[in-house]
Amino acid sequence: MENSGYTTLTRQAGLMREMRVVANNIANTATSGYRQEGLVFSEYVQAIEGASSLSMGQGNVRHTSFHQGALTQTGGTFDFAIEGEGFFLVETPAGERLTRSGAFSPNADGDLVTFDGYRVLDAGGAPVFVPPGAADVAVSADGTISSEGNPIGQIGVVRPLNAREMIREDGVMFRADEGYEPAEDARVLQRFVENSNVDSILQITRMIEVQRAYELGASFLDAEDQRLRQALKALSQ
Amino acid sequence: MRALKIAATGMSAQQMRVETISNNLSNMSTTGYNARRAEFADLHYQQLTRPGTISATDGTVMPTGVQLGLGVRPAAVSVQLQQGALSATGGDLDLAIEGKGYLEVTLPSGQTAYTRDGGLKRTGEGLIVTSDGFPVEPQIVIPDDARSISINASGEVYAYFADAPEAQLLGQFNMSGFANAKGLEALGSNLFVETEASGPSLVSTPGEDGLGTVRQGYLEDSSVDAVREITELIEAQRGYEMNAKVISAADQMMGATTQIR
Numbered sequence: 001m002e003n004s005g006y007t008t009l010t011r012q013a014g015l016m017r018e019m020r021v022v023a024n025n026i027a028n029t030a031t032s033g034y035r036q037e038g039l040v041f042s043e044y045v046q047a048i049e050g051a052s053s054l055s056m057g058q059g060n061v062r063h064t065s066f067h068q069g070a071l072t073q074t075g076g077t078f079d080f081a082i083e084g085e086g087f088f089l090v091e092t093p094a095g096e097r098l099t100r101s102g103a104f105s106p107n108a109d110g111d112l113v114t115f116d117g118y119r120v121l122d123a124g125g126a127p128v129f130v131p132p133g134a135a136d137v138a139v140s141a142d143g144t145i146s147s148e149g150n151p152i153g154q155i156g157v158v159r160p161l162n163a164r165e166m167i168r169e170d171g172v173m174f175r176a177d178e179g180y181e182p183a184e185d186a187r188v189l190q191r192f193v194e195n196s197n198v199d200s201i202l203q204i205t206r207m208i209e210v211q212r213a214y215e216l217g218a219s220f221l222d223a224e225d226q227r228l229r230q231a232l233k234a235l236s237q
Numbered sequence: 238m239r240a241l242k243i244a245a246t247g248m249s250a251q252q253m254r255v256e257t258i259s260n261n262l263s264n265m266s267t268t269g270y271n272a273r274r275a276e277f278a279d280l281h282y283q284q285l286t287r288p289g290t291i292s293a294t295d296g297t298v299m300p301t302g303v304q305l306g307l308g309v310r311p312a313a314v315s316v317q318l319q320q321g322a323l324s325a326t327g328g329d330l331d332l333a334i335e336g337k338g339y340l341e342v343t344l345p346s347g348q349t350a351y352t353r354d355g356g357l358k359r360t361g362e363g364l365i366v367t368s369d370g371f372p373v374e375p376q377i378v379i380p381d382d383a384r385s386i387s388i389n390a391s392g393e394v395y396a397y398f399a400d401a402p403e404a405q406l407l408g409q410f411n412m413s414g415f416a417n418a419k420g421l422e423a424l425g426s427n428l429f430v431e432t433e434a435s436g437p438s439l440v441s442t443p444g445e446d447g448l449g450t451v452r453q454g455y456l457e458d459s460s461v462d463a464v465r466e467i468t469e470l471i472e473a474q475r476g477y478e479m480n481a482k483v484i485s486a487a488d489q490m491m492g493a494t495t496q497i498r
Contacts, residue, residue, distance in 0.1 A: 015490075016238075020240050026480055027309040028247070030275075034279055074274065076317055105417055132436070167287070170278065170282065171279070171312070214490045215489070221498075
């Protein structure tokens with residue numbers, strides 16, 4: 001095959017990946033705290049001996065949108081949303097994780113947990129405890145939990161030192177290997193959860209673009225095939 | 238084509254959301270019913286290129302890498318524990334619970350269950366039971382000749398008799414609370430049983446330990462908000478359609494692939 005075929009193939013492979021990313025975004029439109037993802041194509045230049053270099057397209061860079069998602073009022077005492085830059089801190093068996101999904105509930109021991117049963121931590125890394133008999137639980141903007149006016153704990157809100165190197169994990173969680181620091185500007189809202197920040201119109205239009213670009217690539221390969229066949233035919237006559 | 242499977246997880250998630258909403262709507266007038274909400278979480282990520290990987294061509298560190306998600310999963314259908322509005326019924330055995338507590342009932346199997354449905358009845362023998370005939374704990378019997386009964390906020394049941402001016406105390410209902418009431422297992426018929434997630438019941442009396450009081454002559458309405466459910470239903474339907482669109486787009490891409498010669 002000629003080089004033009006390889007160039008198209010790299011693009012086709014990238015488009016296929018992007019289709020998966022778009023499908024994952026659309027599948028998670030109802031996942032609270034989900035952050036939209038995108039794929040960025042970059043040029044990849046390969047030097048060829050004795051000829052001019054070959055330029056290819058590569059879908060190899062991830063882009064995560066940390067835009068604020070819309071907030072939904074749920075009325076749940078232990079439903080929290082973060083307004084601004086920041087994450088809740090959660091303890092999993094594999095280590096501490098960051099999440100924006102704030103539908104928590106106290107477990108049988110009184111520890112505040114996520115729906116997967118992982119404990120929510122305060123800024124110092126200790127589990128947040130809500131006594132089983134606590135009445136009138138209120139949470140202020142800085143995450144301080146109070147019962148009948150008396151402070152009983154604080155929900156940690158942190159931000160990663162390097163948001164770009166965070167690794168996504170299942171359960172709407174991020175792993176921040178480079179550490180985190182307290183998020184000072186973030187506000188915690190009680191009785192709200194943050195929706196997924198997927199922009200569905202943008203995703204559907206991008207999906208159509210991806211699909212058409214893929215079809216264009218396929219028809220280009222087809223045309224290229226025709227060209228080669230005709231060339232061979234003409235040469236062999 | 239992975240996009241097909243990812244979109245399929247999205248379709249089944251939205252379908253589960255519609256099922257939750259339809260259950261809420263069908264229980265719009267169930268006494269003491271709490272609305273449920275389906276919650277989702279994203280699935281595992283496949284790390285194609287880890288962030289921080291050193292590029293093979295020129296040795297630079299890749300700042301972001303590529304991670305491909307595999308779709309969505311249902312994480313929980315959680316009970317929204319909001320107090321429903323109270324409706325005045327005037328029934329002397331209608332009790333609404335104001336607060337987060339539950340009445341304790343005994344099932345025919347001997348198992349203990351909990352309910353917020355305070356539409357109580359009495360049997361032929363005068364025993365106070367739920368609509369399904371399960372006795373409320375502690376069991377209280379109303380004598381045949383009682384002219385009227387009155388239940389106060391702390392669950393004390395008094396009977397008035399034609400020949401006596403003073404009320405006679407017949408007994409007092411328990412109030413049960415849970416560390417995590419969302420973790421109760423629903424049995425249907427407005428009944429719940431404790432699980433490892435809910436923790437054991439903290440048995441107390443109405444008005445103590447922050448569990449709430451009872452109010453005679455009222456019933457707690459279902460906490461389902463019809464407007465909210467309908468808007469959620471529309472969202473879920475559109476979400477389903479969007480995922481279906483992804484499937485047809487992925488299918489056409491597959492079609493284009495198979496036509497390459």
